[in-house]
Amino acid sequence: MNKEELLSKLKTIITPYVQNQEGLENLTEDTDFIQDLEINSANLVDVILDVEDEFDIEIDNEAMEKMLTVKASLVIIEEKLNEK
Amino acid sequence: MTKKNIVSKLPYTKPFLFVDEIIDVNEEHIKAHYTFLEDEFFYKGHFKDNPVTPGVILTECMAQIGMACLGIYLLKDSWDDENWQVAMTNSQVDFYKPVFPGEKVIVTANKIYFRFNKLKCDVVMHNANDTIVAKGTVAGMAFKK
Numbered sequence: 001m002n003k004e005e006l007l008s009k010l011k012t013i014i015t016p017y018v019q020n021q022e023g024l025e026n027l028t029e030d031t032d033f034i035q036d037l038e039i040n041s042a043n044l045v046d047v048i049l050d051v052e053d054e055f056d057i058e059i060d061n062e063a064m065e066k067m068l069t070v071k072a073s074l075v076i077i078e079e080k081l082n083e084k
Numbered sequence: 085m086t087k088k089n090i091v092s093k094l095p096y097t098k099p100f101l102f103v104d105e106i107i108d109v110n111e112e113h114i115k116a117h118y119t120f121l122e123d124e125f126f127y128k129g130h131f132k133d134n135p136v137t138p139g140v141i142l143t144e145c146m147a148q149i150g151m152a153c154l155g156i157y158l159l160k161d162s163w164d165d166e167n168w169q170v171a172m173t174n175s176q177v178d179f180y181k182p183v184f185p186g187e188k189v190i191v192t193a194n195k196i197y198f199r200f201n202k203l204k205c206d207v208v209m210h211n212a213n214d215t216i217v218a219k220g221t222v223a224g225m226a227f228k229k
Contacts, residue, residue, distance in 0.1 A: 043173075
């Protein structure tokens, strides 16, 4: 899976939890889930669970704490996919 | 963690504590009951001269049992109400029957997931006649202060 495909799948996952639509329209790798998209911490858990289902990977506490931006999430998803 | 212990560790107190006793609890499930007092504070206003337990209070009762009590059980010894806080994050509840002053309700909750300190449960409330009064899902989070 290339980076564009990953990004597009991640965007689909986060969309229902985003409160700031403008942030979503201007999504880049630097987008911060909490600051830019106004996803709250409870919905961040849902994002992580949906990522696990979509990519069939397991996210541990340590990885979860890092997944606060698009860039960090893509790195972790790629790492976990490579471990499979 | 004993059943009595869980209730004593809840972060609520009267007039906003809606758990009397836990009947059964394990990693997946909890069952507990509460009897609404004849003089709960909200009966004065809901409704005029016609006291009925508000739906938000039934939801709160289900959340205190299904999320707070089960959550404390799942967090085991790491929980204490000095350093932790809880917040309800989602609720979707349908109501089927009214609950009047003095009525006992029994709440059962089944865990959907408990991950990263977020707990989501299916919850059901029955009255003393074993009739369903409310049913839905609730979710909440525990976090350090």
